Amino acid sequence: MKIVNIASIPGDGVGREVVPEAERVLKAIAELHGGLTFEFTSFPWSCEYYLENGSMMPEDGLEQIKDFDSIFLGAVGNQRLVPDHISLWGLLIKIRREFEQVINVRPAKLIKGINxxxxxxxxxxxxxxxxxxxxxxxxxxxxxYNEDEELAIQxxxxxxxxxxxxxxxxxxxxxxxxxxxxxxxxxxxxxxxxxxxxxxxxxxxxxxxxxxxxxxxxxxxxxxxxxxxxxxxxxxxxxxxxxxxxxxxxxxxGSIGIAPAANININGKYPSMFEPVHGSAPDIIGKGIANPIGQIWTAKMMLDHHGETELGDHLLDSIEEVTSRGIRTPDIGGTSSTTEVTSEIIKTLLR
Missing domain, CATH: 3.40.718.10 (Isopropylmalate Dehydrogenase)
Incomplete structure (x- = not known):
């Protein structure tokens, strides 16, 4: 039995809605495989965590997650609560830099059924x-300097x-x-x-x-x-x-809601981190219409990273079969909810 231990950080906004959906998909893939198990440990680090604790993660946060096989991130940021430069540098960029995730990979392709x-x-x-x-x-x-003489150097x-x-x-x-x-x-x-x-x-x-x-x-x-x-x-x-x-x-x-990304550590000292591109999307929080495809496609990239490329390809094929049947969230021209899209992807995977 191959066990993949994942540090799950749903983060802010719709990250909390799409990460559990993608975890459902990964559990279904494990069921399909038979010799593969995903074990998720969730961490509540977010802008709300910052307001309660004065930091985006605990002082020993990196120590807590450094021995996981991968990090699965949902979204970081809520400008209404915490300035972006604080939220990003306190969590996302902190993990990228200190875990030496020196490569970022992002695919873009024409997905069947998405205009x-x-x-x-x-x-x-x-x-x-x-x-x-x-x-x-x-x-x-x-x-x-100050006022008219102020100077910024980057x-x-x-x-x-x-x-x-x-x-x-x-x-x-x-x-x-x-x-x-x-x-x-x-x-x-x-x-x-x-x-x-x-x-x-x-x-x-x-x-x-x-x-x-x-x-x-x-x-x-x-x-x-x-x-x-x-x-x-x-x-x-x-x-x-x-x-x-x-x-x-x-x-x-067709939508930033479907785009995945991988932050890759290439020396094997620390885990790599997988995240969708879409951010926390504060305008649709709680409406049940967040597009789960970005997070699920990100899970495909995580499968590839762990050598399960056939399963990853099967997952992307299943996503495209579902979208080609018109089962889509509103941002890509559909009427389906977050959960409905995920459930259809799972049914297609297992069929």
């Missing part, structure tokens, strides 16, 4: 590999080690897909970090002669995501560029 806002999406299927530990989101910088940090490992991860993924990697750059405007990025990309690409490559400036690449998404396979990008591109990827799929 893309693109007039001719041409069955796109792409994967963005985002450097997840440094780049433009470094914590180096500060603010000085330093972008690009190390060879961090840049190389993101690029190698992207090339290895491309070898299992269609064999093409696109580098997101802006070396015509950012004169130090992006030429460095380009140089490293050229060096790494020499180690993968079977993989085709190209390099696109981020402004043009963002436009191509909308006009020609079918041309892309794997895209490797810095922290900021990857963040922007993956939200465009979610948008062209």
């Amino acid at each position: 893309s806002p693109l007039s001719n999406p041409k069955d796109f299927d792409l994967l963005v590999v985002r450097e997840n530990s440094e780049g433009e989101y470094s914590s180096i910088g500060g603010r000085i 330093n972008a940090v690009f190390s060879r080690r961090g840049t190389e490992r993101a690029m190698r991860y992207a090339f290895e993924l491309a070898k299992t897909r269609r064999g093409h990697v696109t580098s997101a750059t802006k070396s015509n405007g950012i004169v130090y970090s992006m030429p460095f990025w380009d140089d490293v990309f050229k060096e790494i690409s020499k180690d993968y002669p079977s993989v085709e490559v190209d390099s696109q400036h981020i402004d043009a690449l963002a436009a191509f995501f909308v006009t020609q998404p079918e041309r892309f396979d794997v895209i490797v990008a810095s922290n900021l560029f990857g963040d922007i591109l993956t939200d465009i990827g979610a948008a062209i799929m």
Whole structure:
């Protein structure tokens, strides 16, 4: 019996609604497999936890979850209660940084039964590999002076080690897909970090002669995501560029509510963390209409991470069968509830 121990952090808003639904799906998959068990331990860390305790997680929070096989996160953030920079840096980014989750992976593909806002999406299927530990989101910088003289400095940090490992991860993924990697750059405007990025990309690409490559400036690449998404396979990008591109990827799929993500630890010292892209969606909390697909597709990525790729593929096929039958939440043109969509996915899985 293979037991996968998961630290479950529903977090804020609709995270508390979709995480239990995805757990139901994983339990059904375990039933289907027979030799697989998921054990969930829930942690109440959230903005409400912050209001009661003065922090997003306990002082020993990371110690509590470091020995789990994976972390399953729902959503973080509620601006009405806690400023975003406090909630994110106190929980999500804290876990990413201190657990060395240096790679972020987000797929975007045309899902059967979900209308893309693109007039001719041409069955796109792409994967963005985002450097997840440094780049433009470094914590180096500060603010000085006051009033008219006030000055803010934010330093972008690009190390060879961090840049190389993101690029190698992207090339290895491309070898299992269609064999093409696109580098997101802006070396015509950012004169130090992006030429460095380009140089490293050229060096790494020499180690993968079977993989085709190209390099696109981020402004043009963002436009191509909308006009020609079918041309892309794997895209490797810095922290900021990857963040922007993956939200465009979610948008062209038809809803940010269906987009999954994985924060990958590649050295095996700490667990990886899996989360949907959608956030806490405060406008629909408690209405029973939150789209569970983002969290369930995230569970598929977690299955893949644990070597259960056949089960992961079966899960994604089941999601697409359900959406193609018109069983969808309102954000993607349906009338079904969160629970109804999940139940149909489970029925399809087990059929």
